[in-house]
Amino acid sequence: MIEYLPSSIGGLLIGLAATLMLVSIGRITGVSGIYWGVISKQSDKLWRLIFVIGLPLGTFAFHWISQIEVPTANTFYLNAVLGGFIVGMGVKLGSGCTSGHGVCGIGRLSPRSLVATLVFMLTGIVTVALIKQTVF
Amino acid sequence: MMKSILALFCGMLFGVGLALSGMTDTHKVIGFLDIFGNWMPDLIFVMGAAVITTLLSFSIILRRKFPLLDNKFYLPTEQKLDRKLILGAALFGIGWGVYGYCPGPAIAALAYLQPVTIIFVLAMTAGMVFINVLNNK
Numbered sequence: 001m002i003e004y005l006p007s008s009i010g011g012l013l014i015g016l017a018a019t020l021m022l023v024s025i026g027r028i029t030g031v032s033g034i035y036w037g038v039i040s041k042q043s044d045k046l047w048r049l050i051f052v053i054g055l056p057l058g059t060f061a062f063h064w065i066s067q068i069e070v071p072t073a074n075t076f077y078l079n080a081v082l083g084g085f086i087v088g089m090g091v092k093l094g095s096g097c098t099s100g101h102g103v104c105g106i107g108r109l110s111p112r113s114l115v116a117t118l119v120f121m122l123t124g125i126v127t128v129a130l131i132k133q134t135v136f
Numbered sequence: 137m138m139k140s141i142l143a144l145f146c147g148m149l150f151g152v153g154l155a156l157s158g159m160t161d162t163h164k165v166i167g168f169l170d171i172f173g174n175w176m177p178d179l180i181f182v183m184g185a186a187v188i189t190t191l192l193s194f195s196i197i198l199r200r201k202f203p204l205l206d207n208k209f210y211l212p213t214e215q216k217l218d219r220k221l222i223l224g225a226a227l228f229g230i231g232w233g234v235y236g237y238c239p240g241p242a243i244a245a246l247a248y249l250q251p252v253t254i255i256f257v258l259a260m261t262a263g264m265v266f267i268n269v270l271n272n273k
Binding site for chain 1: 150237
């Protein structure tokens with residue numbers, strides 16, 4: 001069970017980040033929404049841009065301080081293009097992603113988010129089951 | 137100013153959490169979704185810990201009338217369980233399973249300076265713009 005400690009603590013930090021965002025500036029930490037706010041015609045962009053920059057900065061700091069090896073990403077470029085495009089469509093149409101719906105939405109007991117989370121988990125699982133040969 | 141500092145701190149904390157949790161590792165994510173194959177349950181603990189935290193903290197925080205640094209909470213107002221939500225979520229899950237990233241981890245993983253990640257983020261951006269254009273027709 002101890003091998004799941006990093007994942008649990010990672011999840012805790014994610015939850016804490018969302019907690020702090022909500023209590024301090026009153027915002028939901030839905031990364032797809034925040035990112036869209038950066039690239040679209042949205043006012044009040046600065047905090048969004050700073051948050052988005054903070055993400056890779058935090059990740060970089062984590063690996064730098066812990067010296068934990070950087071994972072090699074899936075190098076199937078076709079999957080990156082297709083997967084990326086479909087993810088982009090999905091989060092815009094569905095108004096959220098794992099952080100928005102999964103972490104914050106369920107945290108707020110939102111029925112929409114609970115349903116969305118169940119749906120994307122399901123299609124994610126089915127997708128991997130169907131195309132496992134081409135992924136790794 | 138405080139808002140910017142908090143946005144930076146939260147973004148970085150989130151980024152640390154994503155990296156520590158394994159969410160930036162496409163292999164682990166696919167492994168988590170690979171329930172019928174070589175299941176890697178790690179991400180259950182990520183979601184579990186995150187959701188337990190927000191279930192506890194949000195219920196307390198949302199008793200307040202407003203947050204510490206603003207005069208209101210900015211919460212989603214949509215209530216309907218409509219087709220767009222279901223279709224959107226379905227698509228999101230498909231894309232997630234095809235590559236292994238969702239938006240947060242993908243942006244965080246830009247720190248790894250791997251070209252394929254930039255491609256993913258660009259494609260994701262294109263997908264979002266595409267739907268936005270369709271919505272505005």
